[in-house]
Amino acid sequence: xxEEPATPKVNEEQILYAKILEIGMSLGLGILLVTFALYxxxxxxxxxxxxxxxxxxxxxxxxxxxxxxxDHLHHEHPITGWSWLSVLGKGDxxxxxxxxxxxxxxxxxxxxxxxxxxxxxxxxxAAMALxxxxxxxxxxxGILVVGH
Amino acid sequence: xxxxxxxxxxxxRVGREILKETTKKLRTSxxxxxxxxxxxxxxxxPTAVQAIEETGAVxxxxxxxxxxxxxxxxxxxxxxxxxxxxxxxxxVLFVPIVSGFFPFHLDFVRGCGLLVALCGAxxxxxxxxxxxxxxxxxxxxxxxxxxxxxxxxxxxxLALPTHIVQTSLGITILGIVLLMILAKKSEFPEVKEAxxxxxxxxxxxxxxxxxxxxxxxxxxxxxxxxxVLFTGIGVMAGMxxxxxxxxxxxxxxxxxxxxxxxxxxxxxxxxxxxDTSAAWIYVNxxxxxxxxxxxxxxxxxxxxxxGVRILRVAKPTFIRWIVxxxxxxxxxxxxxxxxxxxxxx
Numbered sequence: 001x002x003e004e005p006a007t008p009k010v011n012e013e014q015i016l017y018a019k020i021l022e023i024g025m026s027l028g029l030g031i032l033l034v035t036f037a038l039y040x041x042x043x044x045x046x047x048x049x050x051x052x053x054x055x056x057x058x059x060x061x062x063x064x065x066x067x068x069x070x071d072h073l074h075h076e077h078p079i080t081g082w083s084w085l086s087v088l089g090k091g092d093x094x095x096x097x098x099x100x101x102x103x104x105x106x107x108x109x110x111x112x113x114x115x116x117x118x119x120x121x122x123x124x125x126a127a128m129a130l131x132x133x134x135x136x137x138x139x140x141x142g143i144l145v146v147g148h
Numbered sequence: 149x150x151x152x153x154x155x156x157x158x159x160x161r162v163g164r165e166i167l168k169e170t171t172k173k174l175r176t177s178x179x180x181x182x183x184x185x186x187x188x189x190x191x192x193x194p195t196a197v198q199a200i201e202e203t204g205a206v207x208x209x210x211x212x213x214x215x216x217x218x219x220x221x222x223x224x225x226x227x228x229x230x231x232x233x234x235x236x237x238x239x240v241l242f243v244p245i246v247s248g249f250f251p252f253h254l255d256f257v258r259g260c261g262l263l264v265a266l267c268g269a270x271x272x273x274x275x276x277x278x279x280x281x282x283x284x285x286x287x288x289x290x291x292x293x294x295x296x297x298x299x300x301x302x303x304x305x306l307a308l309p310t311h312i313v314q315t316s317l318g319i320t321i322l323g324i325v326l327l328m329i330l331a332k333k334s335e336f337p338e339v340k341e342a343x344x345x346x347x348x349x350x351x352x353x354x355x356x357x358x359x360x361x362x363x364x365x366x367x368x369x370x371x372x373x374x375x376v377l378f379t380g381i382g383v384m385a386g387m388x389x390x391x392x393x394x395x396x397x398x399x400x401x402x403x404x405x406x407x408x409x410x411x412x413x414x415x416x417x418x419x420x421x422x423d424t425s426a427a428w429i430y431v432n433x434x435x436x437x438x439x440x441x442x443x444x445x446x447x448x449x450x451x452x453x454x455g456v457r458i459l460r461v462a463k464p465t466f467i468r469w470i471v472x473x474x475x476x477x478x479x480x481x482x483x484x485x486x487x488x489x490x491x492x493x
Contacts, residue, residue, distance in 0.1 A: 010277070014284040018277035021420070025270040029449060036442040050439065051213050054251065057437055061255040065434040080434045095438035096431075102267055102445075103431065106424045113284075124349065128288050132421065135296050139428040144303065 012120070013113040020112045024105030032098025039091035046091035047072050081142030107136045213439075216250060221443040228268055228451015233458060233470050240265070240321075240390045241474065242444065244314075244481035252440060254310050258389030259435025260444055262427040265391030267445045269419035271452040279460065280355045281413035286368065286406065289349060291421040293375055294382035294392065298422050301386025302429035308387070315486030317388050320395075321479030325472055339405040342367040355410065358460060366407050374404040386426035391419050394475050 038044040048056060048068055056064055065078035073079065079087060087093040110129040117126035138144065227241045243261040247254050276282035305313060342352060352367040368374075377399045385392035396415035400406045406414065430436070484490065 010280045011284065014277050014280075017284055018274040021270065021277070022274035025267075025274070028270075029267075029446075032442060032445065036438065039438065053437070053439055054213050054216075057252045057256060057440065060253050061259075061433060061435050064253075064255075064437075078434065081432045092438050095442060096436070099263065099431065099436065099438075099441065102270060103263075103424055103427055105270065106421050125285070125288060128292055132288070132292055132295065135292070135299070136421075136425055136428070139295075139299050139425040140432075142432040144299065144429060144432075 013116045013122075013125075016116055017109050017113050020109045021105060024101065024108055028098050028102035028105060030098075031101055032095065035091075035094045035098055039095060042091070044089070044091035044094055047087060048092060081145075104140065107133055107140070110136075216252075217439055217443040220246070220250070220440065221447040224264060224444045224447030225451045227264075228271075228448040228453075229455045229458070230451075230470065230474060233455050240394045240478050242448075243388070243390050244478055244485055246444075247485065252437075255306075255435050256437050256440055258305070259427070259430035259433070260437075260440050261389045262391065262423050262430055263436070263441055264444050264448045265393075265419055266423040266427050268448045268452045269391075269416050269423065271449040272413075272455065273417045273420045276413035276417055279413075280353065281409055282417035283351070283353050283406075283410060283414050284417075285349065285351050285353070286400070286410070287414050287418050287421070289351075289371075289375060290378050290400075291418055294378045294385065294418065294422040295425040297379045297382025298386035298392075298426040299429060301383035302389075302426040303386070304383070305387035305389060306429070306433060311486045311488070313388055313486070314482045317384070317390065318479045318481070318483030318486060320384070321475050321482065325475045325479060329472060335408045336364065336366075337401065337405040337407065339367050339369045341369065343369045343371050345371040353410070355407075357409065364407060366410055368404040368406050370403055370405065374399055377403060382422060385422050386429065389426070389430065390478075392422055393419055394478065 035044075039046055040050075048071075056067060059067060065080060069075055069078040073087065075083075075086075077083065079093070084093045084096040088097065110133045114126050114129045114133075117123075117129060223245065224242065227245075230241065242264045243257055246252065246261070247257040250257070252260075273282065277284065346352070346368045349371075351371070352365075354363060354365050356362075357364050377395075381392050381395040381399060384390075384395065393415045396418055397408075397411050400414055401408050401411035
């Protein structure tokens, strides 16, 4: 513990990570607010009418995806994984865009700091960053299917 | 001996500075304490809980659909402030409270809870990183283990009976509360020597502790032990859908020896990585209802922005007690919900 009131220097990659995170978070939040406004004010019609939502949010997830598909969407398969992209024209599913950005920003952050880490010859941390990207991409891919 | 006019002016300037600084600190701590008391009172007050329950009783009948998103927004805003101060994900408060008092199915509450915890962490992360309170070098090896284990945990959690998961979680949290109360030093843990692994990974740092006006050098020990702990924490984070700040802070602080403020901030940042992996499993499964998620996310993020600003000047001791209070509340709630008992405040 020292008495000097000096401001400690922050690592280059940490500052870069923070900047990307800040931009991604702002972008994701912005998209989320805009799409939610489009949904809530009825500018983009939803798949499930808002006044019917209380009938669905009491169901478990299996029943919910089945019921919303049977009652409103009439697709061959219920909307799971990345299939929400096919119904982006619906106000409720449009909100998934912002959620996806917010859930992807960490991957972008790690990809963003990797060149800095490599330039600093910090190979262990560069490898860690790339491995983290692979893990998060696997989770996001929808390959790992699970059910009740 | 008479003082020169220049030195008298100098003393006066220093005196003014001290007075200004003291007033600022008093205002800040008063504001922090007021916010904490008000928010805790709102969450714990029996009348508020009863009001939510009563509203819930007529939810299926007369209550307009928009009441729930609105109440969610208010509650999660309060949770956002508390979560940033306590170094916990908003999910650890969100899941027991929303699953206990709102009409939503637990599947959606867990999915939403993870997204809430994730977004609270995303909102707080940049600030903590720039202030050097969250350490990227400390977080990266830990996140690698925790995030991969969180995927496994999320897959297990979506298959297990919920009441068993909730009961065991509550017991774990109360165990951590006990550990934190009994621990003698945790604000600035004594780390005599950094271990080999943390030295090799260059996990150390320095930060400005505004509350005491000093620069703190820190290093960690028992790194391997800490990393092993994070395998369990990762699995539990995904399994319970509750974030993992409640376990991150004690593991970083009490086991690995990081100062409390570094632990709180790094834990918060860590959640942005761990919860991303678990959240994707829930999102891909379909556990997302935008009308639940968006008001909760916006509420928690706005609350977190305020929480981060309070944390910059708040005293570590005060933060520690907020963490303990939050964990005690969340743990008791999880046990009573798991056992099907009424929650008595």
